[in-house]
Amino acid sequence: MADKPRLSRQAMCDRIAMEFQDGWVVNLGVGIPTLCSNYVDPSRDIIYHSENGVIGYGPLAPEGEEIPHLVNAGAQKVTAAPGMAIVHHADSFSLIRGGMIDATVMGAYEVSENGDFANWRFPERKGGGIGGAMDLAACAKRVFIALVHNTRDGKPKLLHRCQLPITAPGVVTMVVTDLGLFDVTPEGFQVRELAPGWTPEEVQEHTEAELAVPDTIPEFRLRA
Amino acid sequence: MADKPRLSRQAMCDRIAMEFQDGWVVNLGVGIPTLCSNYVDPSRDIIYHSENGVIGYGPLAPEGEEIPHLVNAGAQKVTAAPGMAIVHHADSFSLIRGGMIDATVMGAYEVSENGDFANWRFPERKGGGIGGAMDLAACAKRVFIALVHNTRDGKPKLLHRCQLPITAPGVVTMVVTDLGLFDVTPEGFQVRELAPGWTPEEVQEHTEAELAVPDTIPEFRLRA
Amino acid sequence: MKNKVLPSFEAAVADVPDGSTIMVPGFGTPGTPRNLMSALVDQGATNLATISNSVNRDIAVLVEARRVRKVYCAFTAPTHPSRETPFVRMYNNDEIDAELVPQGTLAERIRAAGAGIGAFYTPTSVGTELAEDKEHREINGRTHVLEYALPADYAFIRAWRADTFGNLQFRFAQRNFNPIMAMAADVTVVEVEHEIVDAGGIDPDCIHVPGVYVDRIVKIPPEGIFD
């Protein structure tokens, strides 16, 4: 089956970023989620927090203007936003556990309709890469997941129940994929918007979990 | 019985301060112990810590040179010693609980021969005034007590067992009173030095606990 | 960045409801939010709980007006029985509730509330009357007692310098309980002694309280410094 075009990773992150409200403190996970900070809406001030204790960083530093000591959670060189503050690692996670993160955006291997997600370990291998994901997942006010809808060999990632060891139970409230935007509700995944040209039936074919589909589905909002 | 002259409070604190070793971090309790910082030995650097987060304060501020924001645990205006650092209250008690205080000097109502002491409450009244005494008593490397040997009506304060609710069990290692210097050992109070002119028998008369007396007792060391 | 500066102490404390728990920093005079406390007296909220090192003169005003149901602090009796205060008399007559907390445990319980730590084990108070009703646990050969986080609805903060977003700096011993209380309370209200600068006007490496913890800021007029 030759698929229709899917959303770009930047379009996925633009759409997530449109959900950020003025004044929110937002933590962006490594990988796809870092693209959220490329979406700039001048009517909203977003305070980007990084696990290493940077509160209020700005866009990636232009080449030649990098400050070696100012990096985000992905070790990318970033700029300082006005009003930036620095704390140490224990204080940075105090802020996370203390409930000061309005939204965290993370990547995942799987998300399930009950709001679980998995992003740290494959059980056939020892160990895992947890980083700060469990702290953020357990304690942020909102957990948003950004992930491509299917694995490279076409397997679905929006599942009835996660197969991999989970990062936190029941915390995900919204998921963006390259096929659309989905709310996680008590009734499971609810379609909010779909990628241009895709029908609910087509997306359901790529999804294990049953999608709840409203009568009318607005078009996926792209950057103006 | 007309007593012989007793030691002054300053002499008591001078003697305690002679025990401080170069580089020690020392916390001085409110009351008599604050006088320890008046004893200056230029061969030793003592770092005075105060519960409110001041690490490395100097002598009391001369009149007219007070800094309103720089006070010790007794709310006295003090000066800054070179290398002073400021931390917040939780970090200040992290330093105490973390075992960084080489010696704390506190006042007390009673001390017992097993190293208990009491300085925070009279059981016939509700409540108490504990301040930071329990943290310091439980966690400082050495707990030194400075107190006058007897109450105003002549009752002893060096006891077999404390009668008042204790501040910490078995922590006191040295006691200075206006009658002498005493080590707290597994055998109880051991006389180290006595106030000039006082015999062990005379001091024992003013003491409930049995004093261990060495064959020779050096004279109480006074400020040169 | 959001500008959190308000024109008056009155506006800054206007919404404090009856029944609130309020953190009041200060150790001696430095770092005590005297103007906010004075505004709270005028504002009228009652049935309050306070969390502080001691029942200082500003809390005492509220206590004596019978507007405080409970205090958490490190001093619920005078060290010298002669120095009896109205609070101590009311406490001995069961007219107000109080919880005596060792100062380091108090600081750590406040810090835990801000840090999302539910409870912790400390060696402080083991073997004393204050530990009698507490859970004990041996950890690494040492006995500890269990202590719980102590959160609040409001923290009243006294800072030296702020920016308009609420990044704060303190001067010397003024810092004391202020940063941990700002982190632990739902709403943090700040009185600023020296100056309020534009957002970004404070060195990011020398900020004692990040602005994300701060909700309202008021500049103290010259007559309100009180030191």
Next chain:
Amino acid sequence: MKNKVLPSFEAAVADVPDGSTIMVPGFGTPGTPRNLMSALVDQGATNLATISNSVNRDIAVLVEARRVRKVYCAFTAPTHPSRETPFVRMYNNDEIDAELVPQGTLAERIRAAGAGIGAFYTPTSVGTELAEDKEHREINGRTHVLEYALPADYAFIRAWRADTFGNLQFRFAQRNFNPIMAMAADVTVVEVEHEIVDAGGIDPDCIHVPGVYVDRIVKIPPEGIFD
């Protein structure tokens, strides 16, 4: 005040015995004590344990030389299975021990060690495999797990500025784990990137690690900056 400046990294790590537990800060490059770690490689100590955010390139050198018995960190597997390191192979072959700790829990366990807190309850990891063998407790309607303090014999620190007594400042994200590790270790050894000034040369209100926690200081020569 005591002058804690030493002439070389070699001198600063000379006494590290076999079997030591060493804290290694850093998050990405900033704040990583690369010169002290390099000196430790030359020094020869073995049977070590390390506490760090990840098995970074400097720890990896020791691991690959089979001088590390155990690592505590937040990453014991690559996020992409293709990025397999020698450490990961050794761990999968049971040739080295590892304890995977969520990053915030790791930071808090280190902080607890420095703060004299034996253990604490955190909501992080509840409901996951990492919490399976841990004690659980409901606090205020929320499930927490019990986590213990994680101390060390040595902390290797990378600071921006120091005074000769050991008061330290960090620059931006260089701070990360450095202050809490300096507090938690028995012996704290510092490499200083920018400058070492006389005791008292740093504003007391802008010190990130008080000198009482610091034992040894070495200035990094220009060729050791590495950033």
